[in-house]
Amino acid sequence: MHTKTIAELSRMLAAGETSSEELTRHYLERIRAHADLNAFITVTEEEALAEARRADALRRKGEAGPLAGIPIAQKDIFCTDGVKTTCASKMLENFISPYDATVVERMKRAGMVMLGKTNMDEFAMGSSNETSYFGPVKNPWDKTRVPGGSSGGSSAAMAARLAAATTGTDTGGSIRQPAALTNTTGLKPTYGRVSRYGMIAFASSLDQAGTITATAEDAAMLLNVIAGFDERDSTSVDKPVPDYTATLNDDIAGLVIGVPKEFFDDGLDPRVAECVREALKVYERLGAKIVDVSLPNLGLSVPTYYVVAPAECSSNLSRFDGVRFGYRCENPTSLEDLYKRSRGEGFGAEVKRRIMTGTYVLSAGYYDAYYLKAQKTRELIKEDFCRAFEKVDVLMGPTTPTAAFGIGEKTDDPITMYLNDIYVNGVNLAGMPGMSIPMGFIDGLPVGLQIIGNYFEEAKMLNFAHRYQRETDWHTKLPKGFE
Amino acid sequence: MALKPEDVAAIAHLARLEIRDEDVSSYADNLSRILDFVQQLERADTEGVAPMAHPLAMSQRLRADEVTEQDQRERFQQNAPQVEAGLYLVPKVIE
Numbered sequence: 001m002h003t004k005t006i007a008e009l010s011r012m013l014a015a016g017e018t019s020s021e022e023l024t025r026h027y028l029e030r031i032r033a034h035a036d037l038n039a040f041i042t043v044t045e046e047e048a049l050a051e052a053r054r055a056d057a058l059r060r061k062g063e064a065g066p067l068a069g070i071p072i073a074q075k076d077i078f079c080t081d082g083v084k085t086t087c088a089s090k091m092l093e094n095f096i097s098p099y100d101a102t103v104v105e106r107m108k109r110a111g112m113v114m115l116g117k118t119n120m121d122e123f124a125m126g127s128s129n130e131t132s133y134f135g136p137v138k139n140p141w142d143k144t145r146v147p148g149g150s151s152g153g154s155s156a157a158m159a160a161r162l163a164a165a166t167t168g169t170d171t172g173g174s175i176r177q178p179a180a181l182t183n184t185t186g187l188k189p190t191y192g193r194v195s196r197y198g199m200i201a202f203a204s205s206l207d208q209a210g211t212i213t214a215t216a217e218d219a220a221m222l223l224n225v226i227a228g229f230d231e232r233d234s235t236s237v238d239k240p241v242p243d244y245t246a247t248l249n250d251d252i253a254g255l256v257i258g259v260p261k262e263f264f265d266d267g268l269d270p271r272v273a274e275c276v277r278e279a280l281k282v283y284e285r286l287g288a289k290i291v292d293v294s295l296p297n298l299g300l301s302v303p304t305y306y307v308v309a310p311a312e313c314s315s316n317l318s319r320f321d322g323v324r325f326g327y328r329c330e331n332p333t334s335l336e337d338l339y340k341r342s343r344g345e346g347f348g349a350e351v352k353r354r355i356m357t358g359t360y361v362l363s364a365g366y367y368d369a370y371y372l373k374a375q376k377t378r379e380l381i382k383e384d385f386c387r388a389f390e391k392v393d394v395l396m397g398p399t400t401p402t403a404a405f406g407i408g409e410k411t412d413d414p415i416t417m418y419l420n421d422i423y424v425n426g427v428n429l430a431g432m433p434g435m436s437i438p439m440g441f442i443d444g445l446p447v448g449l450q451i452i453g454n455y456f457e458e459a460k461m462l463n464f465a466h467r468y469q470r471e472t473d474w475h476t477k478l479p480k481g482f483e
Numbered sequence: 484m485a486l487k488p489e490d491v492a493a494i495a496h497l498a499r500l501e502i503r504d505e506d507v508s509s510y511a512d513n514l515s516r517i518l519d520f521v522q523q524l525e526r527a528d529t530e531g532v533a534p535m536a537h538p539l540a541m542s543q544r545l546r547a548d549e550v551t552e553q554d555q556r557e558r559f560q561q562n563a564p565q566v567e568a569g570l571y572l573v574p575k576v577i578e
Contacts, residue, residue, distance in 0.1 A: 098558050191538050205537070234544055235537070303521040314498060321499075323571050328564035335576050336499070344501030352500055356491070356510065357517050359498040370521065375534030377527050382538060414513055415520050431538025455539065 001026050002161035003478065006218040009164055010066045013059065020059075020069025023164070024052035024113050027071045031115065031162045034482070037138045039147075039157040041076045042084050043116035051113040058111060067225060068111025073163040075154050076117035077124055078104050078209075079198040087200045088120045088132040091320050091327045091346035101198025102230045103167060103209050110225045115163050119153030122348045123317065124174055124202045126150050127420045128410065131350040136407050139182060140479040141445055145404040148178030151212060155182040158212045160482045165213045165222060169199060171206045172305050173399075173424025176436035179212050180399035180448025183438045183477060185465065186212050187219040190456050191431035192237035194223075195230035203312035204235070206305075206428040215475055216437065216465035220244035223458060239456060247459045248466040253287025257464075258392030262298040263423055269402045272447050275440040276398050279449045282471050283396075283464070293392060295384040300377045301426035302418055307361050307374035308429070313351075314358025320346065353414065382430040385452075394464050395452040398423055399436040403445035423450060433458050437465045438474035446474075484518045486511045 001023060004012070012018045028045055048071065055069035079085050079097035081104075086092045100108065107114075121131040129137040129152025139147040140160040147156040151168030155178030158166045168175040170188035179186025187210045194209040201207060211222045224245065229238040257280065264273055280290050322328040322342025329345055332338035347355070361370035388395060400420060410417045427434040432455060436448035449468075453461035469475050486494075488507045491514065495502045502510055556569060565572040 095562055098555065098562070192541075231546070235541070237539065237541070297527070300524060300527055303524050306517060307521050307524070318499075322564060323573055324559075325562035326564075332574050334574050338574055339499040340495075340501040343499055344503075347500070349506075352502070353510065353513055353517070355498050355500060356494045356514055360494050360514070360518070361521075363494075363497060369525075372534055373524050373527075373529065374521070375536075376529035376532040377524050379532050379535040380527065380529065382535060413516070415516055418520075429538070 002030060003483070005215050006067070006070055006164050006213065006221055007215070009070055013064070013069050020052040020055040020113060021049065023069065024048050024071050024115070027115055027163055030160070034160050034162060037140060037156050037160060038135050039119055039137055039153045039160065039162060040073070040116045041086055041088065041119050041134050041153070044083055044114055047083070048113050048115050055111045055113060065110055067221060069113060070164050071113045071115050072107060073115050073118050073154060073157050073166045074104060075120055075151055075167050075169060077120060077169050077200045078167060079200070080104050080114065080117065083117065085117065085200070086133070087123050088134055089122045089347065089351070090133045093133065093327065095325055099198060102195035102232065103226050104198065106226050118157055118166060121150035121152065122351050123200065123313070124150040124169055124171055125313070125350050125354050127173070127177060127417055129153065130407065130411055131348055133348060138407070139404050140482055141182065142404065145406050145445070146181070148181035148404065150174040151178050154212045155179055155184055155186070158182065158184040158214065159479060161478065165211060165218055167209065168212050169207060169209050170428065171202050172309060172428050173421040175210045175212060176399050176424050176434055176448070176450060177421060179436040181404040181446065183446035183474065184212050185214065185216055185219055185438070185475060186210065186436045187223065187458070188427070188434045189223065189227060189458050190433045192235050193433070193456065193458065194226050195233040195236050197230055197232040201316040203309040204316060205312060206309060216435070216462050216469055217245065217248055220248055220462045220466070242459055244459050244462055247463050250463050251287070252283070252464060252467050254289065255393040256289045256291055256391065257283055258291055258293035258388050258395045260293050260295045260298065260388070260395060260397055262295050263397030267401045267419065267422065268398060269442065271442045272398045272400070272402065275442070275447055276396070276449060279439045279468065280396065282468055286467055286471070291392060293388045293395065295388060295426070297377065297380040297384050298426050301381050301429055302422055304374045304377045304381060304429055305425040306357065306418060307370050308378060310354040310358035311362050311371050312358070314355045314362065317351070317355055322346070378429045381426050385426070385430040385432055389454040394461060397450050399448035399450040403442045403447050427452055431455070433461055435461050435465055437468060438477070440474055484515055484522065486515045486518070
């Protein structure tokens with residue numbers, strides 16, 4: 001049952017071939033059996049079964065929508081009413097959210113069943129899921145390797161088919177990079193397309209919610225539910241939401257794929273480059289035109305990101321003060337001692353590094369040299385993307401320079417870790433939508449093809465992704481022991 | 484750029500973070516490397532470039548100044564480390 005896509009499960013539920021309760025029990029059993037992956041922080045078994053029975057009752061009354069009864073796992077960055085929401089931090093270890101994030105609320109309204117909350121890098125700061133207070137997540141393709149991050153619990157859970165779909169968030173690649181490293185389909189919509197309300201903030205001008213699924217078709221079905229204006233998010237965009245499933249099979253003959261030459265730099269594993277070339281051949285067979293493009297300032301994206309994101313994080317995370325919610329140190333002697341020790345003990349090392357980097361670049365005397373400069377280079381990066389989209393329909397390239405690396409392999413040097421996101425950071429800085437889809441294997445480890453769309457052209461991106469998945473079967477491959 | 488231990492202490496104070504003495508040198512080393520890395524932005528020619536305010540060049544929406552939230556103090560305070568009579572407790576700040 002777990003090898004089925006959401007689209008298939010939806011048809012089976014409609015035909016009465018299975019029930020949501022049966023499906024939910026099946027996934028809960030898989031979550032238990034594969035607990036060693038550490039993909040979940042919280043499993044909400046009782047609530048899930050109650051929601052499943054409600055979805056089945058709705059279906060009997062003929063009131064169920066296409067996603068009713070489909071079991072999903074939520075990244076533990078999304079607030080879930082009455083359920084622990086930790087953001088993988090000691091700071092929020094015991095935080096029970098008093099409300100639902102908009103993404104969660106919309107999925108609930110569609111009748112989806114929440115199986116639990118997935119592990120992640122602490123406050124979404126990381127590219128390997130190793131900064132989680134609850135320990136690293138293992139990649140189902142090789143348990144000595146990372147599943148990517150920060151949405152590493154979601155990518156591992158999806159790769160292992162512990163849920164029919166999962167959610168993620170992408171501030172600097174945190175959906176696309178883990179999807180690439182686990183043979184799953186990751187979708188980061190345009191900034192402002194999906195509400196950030198109730199999504200614990202990391203870098204508000206970059207954060208965007210999305211999904212990690214088995215297929216592009218599943219991603220389209222979920223985006224239909226979660227996209228759209230929300231007045232509770234001040235940067236939510238009030239723009240009509242198309243039916244993303246309606247255009248999946250559109251002909252792509254004559255459409256133009258731009259391939260940025262900067263993606264093929266010295267850091268790229270030549271075997272990944274070879275997989276990209278093979279994938280482009282599939283598109284050529286479908287009639288798409290391939291053209292070379294240049295994003296001359298792309299090399300500035302990682303340094304720009306590591307000024308902008310820490311700056312915003314230092315501001316956003318100032319709310320964790322040990323007073324209103326979250327961790328508080330023992331026996332504080334003064335208010336300052338309370339702040340400092342609660343934050344010093346409640347945050348992990350990477351979060352503290354980023355808060356301090358952000359504090360430094362925003363501090364008096366350094367603001368212009370770092371923060372203002374980075375907002376200018378950010379504009380240059382965005383202009384590069386906009387110029388490229390004057391001539392092309394989508395951009396394509398590798399999602400990551402290499403396949404999954406080993407747990408502990410890159411934890412000593414933050415820069416080595418940051419450079420893993422060299423092809424994905426720029427998309428967030430420009431605010432554009434991006435995807436990663438399975439495109440092959442290197443020594444048994446999956447790698448991903450990145451598809452980047454122009455603003456609000458998720459439908460076109462999904463169309464390209466779906467047409468590729470009709471021609472190839474990479475996305476159907478499952479890791480050994482999880483078939 | 485090589486940050487000294489006292490620089491780390493000053494940044495940590497601004498961020499209201501306690502850093503244990505034994506960890507200061509590793510933070511100094513890592514933060515120096517991060518700042519060195521981002522320093523390459525200096526070389527970028529940004530003459531005449533306006534700093535980005537919003538990727539979609541949108542202006543901030545405003546809402547009417549009306550009460551839309553209900554009072555849920557008790558519910559919210561269930562997550563607080565220490566409360567009394569509806570108030571959040573902190574160590575004494577005024578002698």
